[in-house]
Amino acid sequence: MIKSPLRIAIYAFAVLCAVVFLYPLLFSFQNSLKDNTEIYGDAVFSFPSDWLWSNYKQAVVDGNMLWAIFNSFFYAAAGTLLALLLALMASFVLSRLNFKFREVIYLYFITGLMIPVFSLMIPISRLIGTVNGFNNYFVLIILYAVIELPFAIFLISGFMRGISKEIDESAVIDGCKPRTLLFRILLPLTMPAISTAGILAFFSIYNDLIWNVLLITDKNMYNISMALFSFVGQYGAVQMGPTFASIMITIIPTVVVYLLFQEKVENGLSAGAVKE
């Protein structure tokens, strides 16, 4: 079968894109097996002259990276679940029920989108200090969930408003209780928005640095961003080999999550783009 020139050009472009997107991964992998002298040497594209697998050992043993990945994953998963649960219930009330001050309450939640995270550092630290909440998984998960809540409510309630209210009326006539209406009928219909909000919240928490810096001092509770500091010296000297090895290790869970939910991620990104 002879390929048309257009098709060949499309494939060539796709291959070029793949190279551009995959090269950083290959670059990180190459450098995860080198030392600083080789990383900063002239042969940027070369494979290591001496394959330093010990960088991975350093990443796991000295950098405590596996534990950090677990922590990041735990914070992200728990924080996202809690944020989605709360956002779903809030969105249901704000988009399906009519009551006084509904719009005011909605605006109150959405205001959270406009507050820069750095302006919250001091008040939240103070608040958590007063309840003795430093180094506490529970406190941190609630904090992450609350920070992600405004955007999740904005996204989910916006999507829910687009679902016909006749569905609710039919369900109520058939004797459906609000809980069943939300979790058995509206939730599946709202799935694209929930997926999008969930994915964005998950990666936002997974990549957090600032709250871990401020609220955590126990090294066993460090997330990935904090653990990556393990190889940074006091005056800017960085052991780049173990740092790249750590990065390679930390990429694995996100790649797995992406591959598992690839379809959802792609659908989620285009959710709401087209009126159906």
Place this chain on the structure above:
Amino acid sequence: MVQKKRTSLLVLAMLLLISVFTVACGSKTNEPADSANTGSGNSADAGKEKVSITILSRASGTSPAAVAFQNLLKKFMDENPNITVVDESLNDENAFNNKLKTSLATGNVPHIWTNYGGEAFKDYAKNIALDLQPYLDEDKEWSGAFLPLLDTWQYKDLKGTYGVPSEFYSIAIYYNKELFEKIGMAPPTTVEEMAAVSAKFKEIGITPMAIADKENFRGGHMLTNLSLKKFGQAKTEALVSGEAKWNDADMLSLFQLMKDWQDAGILGNNIVTTDNNAITANFIAGKSAMLYEGSWGISQLAESAIADKIGVISFPAFADAPDTKDLWFGGAGGYSVSKEAKGAELDAAVKLVKYLTSVESFQYYLEFTKGGVYPVKMTVDPAAVDPVTQAFMAAQNTASGFKGELYAYDPIAQLQDKVRNEIQGMFAGNSPQKTADAIQSFIESNRK
């Protein structure tokens, strides 16, 4: 229906379990409820009462010095089972500053924290740092061992000493002996020799002395070194008092010299976008003949493949300024104790500071890291330290004194950032005149 109920119950049970787990995992390092500060101030009680104290230093991570610091904390807690030390240390400067400033703003000041004293610390000294002078007077064995660095935390119009040194740093030039043999010249002792040596290195395709101003303190350090070597501390004092200006002929000549070095290729390429890892790696790889770096760089160089080829010299002086040729740029970082600490907490905090800054602790640092320079008088067996430390100490012994950065003495706290940013701007293309004028106009608009 039954199935649904079971599922709901299962989910609820799981949520409950997770809550219990997370709460159980929390607050492991927080103060126990019974450790409330009694404010007694009674040292005898401090020996029995359980206390928890926090320390925020820059010594975290996996570097030998950070591991030594962590080992010392463990040792201290083993020796003092009633004291729990919560180590909040962060090595990254931005993270450290965020943590410290947020702690101060929220009233959760660490009991002990690292700082670099000077004018920038004066407000802290006035408001939140404890005067350690009574403790220094009381324990002469401890205070007598320090090198003369306590003035870093002393002020003319504020009685007392608000910190003690935990680290001592100075800036020198490490050089590759083999490369100097190659060009048949000795390492430069003066600025004039620097130009001659650099020309030779350029001929054989070696960068004379690359610097990395991505971390923009390096440009500020270089200006300080040049100023000290050319004019001595008198110029710094004149700048602070306003007698001298940052854009006068003297200062302009220094900015111009830095620019000339850049234009001549002495300082390497892409100064503003290069980081220190790159220039250190190039020095180790033999692509750069000299490395302008602080004493904190010793351990990395001592572990390198060229450790036995590294020599150390003082920053080049000026032939027409022989009186100030041995003045070095250097200083101290140290610990301060929070004024908020009372009773048993205060006793524990002071005890820990004394422990961490004792000669024995610095000996331990020396043995563990196999090198380094420290802020106390102690005997060092040359055989016990690496050759780079030996070379550094030999060079440092020629110093007639150590002085801080030009702007460290100025009451305008933001001047440090301004000068460093402007120098970075000069390396990026601004003229020396524009750089000097920008700094001077900043001073004039901020001088009280």
